[in-house]
Amino acid sequence: MNIIELKHVTKKYDDGFVALKDINLTIESGKFYSLLGPSGSGKTTILRIIAGFSSATSGQILFDGKDITNLDAAKRHLNTVFQNYALFPHLDVYENVAFALKLKKKPEKEIKAAVKEALHTVRLDGYANREISELSGGQQQRVAIARAIINKPKVLLLDESLSALDKRLRKEMQFELRAIQKKLGITFIFVTHDQEEALAMSDEIFVLNEGTIQQSGTPVDIYDEPVNDFVARFIGDSNIVPGKMIQDYEVEFVNKRFECADAGINPREKVEVVLRPEDLDIVSPEKGKLVVTVESQLFLGDHFEIKAHDGDENEWLIHSTNPTEVGKEVGLYFDPEDIHVMRFGESEAEFDARLEKYEGEDEDEN
Numbered sequence: 001m002n003i004i005e006l007k008h009v010t011k012k013y014d015d016g017f018v019a020l021k022d023i024n025l026t027i028e029s030g031k032f033y034s035l036l037g038p039s040g041s042g043k044t045t046i047l048r049i050i051a052g053f054s055s056a057t058s059g060q061i062l063f064d065g066k067d068i069t070n071l072d073a074a075k076r077h078l079n080t081v082f083q084n085y086a087l088f089p090h091l092d093v094y095e096n097v098a099f100a101l102k103l104k105k106k107p108e109k110e111i112k113a114a115v116k117e118a119l120h121t122v123r124l125d126g127y128a129n130r131e132i133s134e135l136s137g138g139q140q141q142r143v144a145i146a147r148a149i150i151n152k153p154k155v156l157l158l159d160e161s162l163s164a165l166d167k168r169l170r171k172e173m174q175f176e177l178r179a180i181q182k183k184l185g186i187t188f189i190f191v192t193h194d195q196e197e198a199l200a201m202s203d204e205i206f207v208l209n210e211g212t213i214q215q216s217g218t219p220v221d222i223y224d225e226p227v228n229d230f231v232a233r234f235i236g237d238s239n240i241v242p243g244k245m246i247q248d249y250e251v252e253f254v255n256k257r258f259e260c261a262d263a264g265i266n267p268r269e270k271v272e273v274v275l276r277p278e279d280l281d282i283v284s285p286e287k288g289k290l291v292v293t294v295e296s297q298l299f300l301g302d303h304f305e306i307k308a309h310d311g312d313e314n315e316w317l318i319h320s321t322n323p324t325e326v327g328k329e330v331g332l333y334f335d336p337e338d339i340h341v342m343r344f345g346e347s348e349a350e351f352d353a354r355l356e357k358y359e360g361e362d363e364d365e366n
């Protein structure tokens with residue numbers, strides 16, 4: 001079931017800057033979504049428009065199928081967790097978490113039970129009487145979440161809410177947030193510029209750049225089939241080289257022809273080819289589909305990051321669990337499915353239509 005829909009939403013700020021250009025997105029109930037993009041891409045603007053803190057210049061926002069474009073923020077069934085948590089420093093944990101229910105003048109007994117349950121959900125049992133200043137960053141984050149879930153919103157908006165934490169705590173909170181979302185079964189919309197974080201946590205990701213959605217889909221879809229070079233570069237490491245389509249399922253790059261899994265592109269059309277570093281296997285030069293010379297090698301704990309160049313002066317990034325030798329000539333092996341062919345200027349809708357057509361044909365053949 002769709003809980004939130006944005007239809008043709010644009011946002012022009014007072015100074016004339018257009019921060020969102022015709023945004024269309026659908027959020028289903030009970031899933032974890034990320035809005036992912038570099039600084040200034042419009043993530044927070046989308047969140048603020050959904051929350052009702054900012055209004056769209058044009059377009060429509062639906063909540064549970066009803067138009068809420070002009071509805072007051074306070075009347076929307078959602079809460080927001082801000083980057084700085086916005087906790088009240090002069091109130092203790094209990095008072096912070098109880099705040100929304102006290103405002104609604106709920107009976108004390110009901111409030112007590114709700115605070116207990118919310119603190120239990122975020123694993124802060126026994127912290128009710130602590131002062132905010134006596135909590136670690138991760139604990140403050142949990143209080144902010146407890147406060148936001150106490151009145152059981154249908155949607156929780158989280159704006160870069162892990163960015164103040166150190167790396168280890170951040171990882172821990174990623175698991176935690178995901179577990180809380182699953183337990184509560186409510187929709188989370190999480191804003192982040194960290195692609196690893198979005199990949200690890202989300203059911204679905206919207207990748208944004210310059211006020212437009214570049215691609216939406218599951219983490220695996222977006223990683224495996226980036227629609228354009230922005231997405232390919234932004235999500236994970238990648239090797240991107242220019243190429244030319246020969247025919248369906250055959251592409252040329254670095255002056256060689258390779259079998260690939262892509263179709264529906266015109267013969268001789270110029271394309272870009274993406275190969276992920278972990279899809280390149282180092283083999284002997286005779287067995288390689290490409291021959292490269294190793295330039296550098298770094299041990300990164302769980303893999304070696306190897307840089308190499310081919311005769312055409314393309315640099316190749318390789319992630320390998322085995323070391324090689326700097327200066328050595330080696331072969332690179334990859335499967336046809338590891339080659340991702342991208343058309344210039346293809347929109348996500350065109351990309352999806354092309355994929356659907358060919359997947360449909362494959363099924364017909366089987």
Ligand SMILES: Nc1ncnc2c1ncn2[C@@H]1O[C@H](COP(=O)(O)OP(=O)(O)OP(=O)(O)O)[C@@H](O)[C@H]1O
Nearest residue numbers: 013015017019038039040041042043044045046193
């Ligand atoms: N009140 C405003 N007036 C004019 N421009 C604004 C205003 N608020 C935001 N912008 C601009 O709109 C664009 C999108 O901003 P937004 O905060 O949505 O980006 P973001 O993707 O959340 O970035 P970050 O990760 O840095 O928070 C930016 O270029 C920003 O400078």
